[in-house]
Amino acid sequence: MRTDVQHFLCEIDAGIATVSLDRPERKNPLTFGSYAELRDWFRDLHYADDVKAVVFAPNGGNFSSGGDVHDIIGPLTRMNMKELLAFTRMTGDLVKAMVNCGKPVIAAVDGVCAGAGAIISMASDLRVATPEARTAFLFNRVGLAGCDMGACAILPRIIGQGRAAELLYLGRTMSAEEGAAWGYFNQVVPHGELMETARGMARRIADGPTWANMMTKTMLAQEWSMSIEQAIEAEAQAQAICMQGQDFHRAYHAFAAKEKPVFEGD
Numbered sequence: 001m002r003t004d005v006q007h008f009l010c011e012i013d014a015g016i017a018t019v020s021l022d023r024p025e026r027k028n029p030l031t032f033g034s035y036a037e038l039r040d041w042f043r044d045l046h047y048a049d050d051v052k053a054v055v056f057a058p059n060g061g062n063f064s065s066g067g068d069v070h071d072i073i074g075p076l077t078r079m080n081m082k083e084l085l086a087f088t089r090m091t092g093d094l095v096k097a098m099v100n101c102g103k104p105v106i107a108a109v110d111g112v113c114a115g116a117g118a119i120i121s122m123a124s125d126l127r128v129a130t131p132e133a134r135t136a137f138l139f140n141r142v143g144l145a146g147c148d149m150g151a152c153a154i155l156p157r158i159i160g161q162g163r164a165a166e167l168l169y170l171g172r173t174m175s176a177e178e179g180a181a182w183g184y185f186n187q188v189v190p191h192g193e194l195m196e197t198a199r200g201m202a203r204r205i206a207d208g209p210t211w212a213n214m215m216t217k218t219m220l221a222q223e224w225s226m227s228i229e230q231a232i233e234a235e236a237q238a239q240a241i242c243m244q245g246q247d248f249h250r251a252y253h254a255f256a257a258k259e260k261p262v263f264e265g266d
Contacts, residue, residue: 001048007034015052015206024060029068042097052206058110066115102214108198109133133176141171209247210265
């Protein structure tokens with residue numbers, strides 16, 4: 001998987017990719033370039049065998065302040081409908097790429113996590129935060145609807161319809177304590193332990209059965225629109241496929257020998 005990116009930071013070590021936006025002096029806003037490059041990177045990730053998990057990290061004490069006021073918001077006010085729709089589809093494509101990348105994504109949230117930055121954390125599979133994390137889906141505060149980049153579909157599934165409606169209608173900040181109580185954050189840890197915790201989770205995932213993890217992520221996304229009957233049948237097929245994999249056989253033989261299984265992702 002490529003690390004020679006221009007609009008964000010990326011490093012890959014032992015199957016774990018760590019990415020972060022790189023404008024800490026502005027609290028890491030997104031630009032047209034970073035949106036597009038992140039979208040393309042996550043699309044390519046689906047085919048990358050050298051990455052098994054992703055940590056989306058903060059930079060300089062903040063996760064992301066969302067779309068840059070000068071580089072994005074200003075230009076949007078001068079666009080026609082066709083141009084605006086191209087932009088909103090492009091930003092939505094980033095979320096779709098994250099959901100369909102086949103690799104679990106862990107958001108490590110610190111400081112400001114607002115607007116599109118909050119969406120990136122929402123689109124991740126797991127979220128870890130510091131007590132200083134401040135998450136806000138603040139679209140209505142700039143005169144826009146809360147239904148941005150899948151927020152009205154995904155956020156209620158994480159924290160419930162009523163709580164999602166509160167955040168999207170009021171545009172208010174969700175504290176780390178609220179996020180943990182509502183199930184948005186899997187853990188809240190001290191600032192100095194954030195990356196260690198996120199990378200520890202990523203390490204456990206990367207050391208697990210890669211193919212099976214991909215199947216789990218796929219089913220979590222696809223079953224949103226299925227009936228219970230359809231979901232049970234889809235999971236039966238998915239599990240049967242995993243049972244043909246060598247990791248399943250490795251696990252059986254390791255357990256029989258009272259050893260820890262070593263998964264190889266096939």
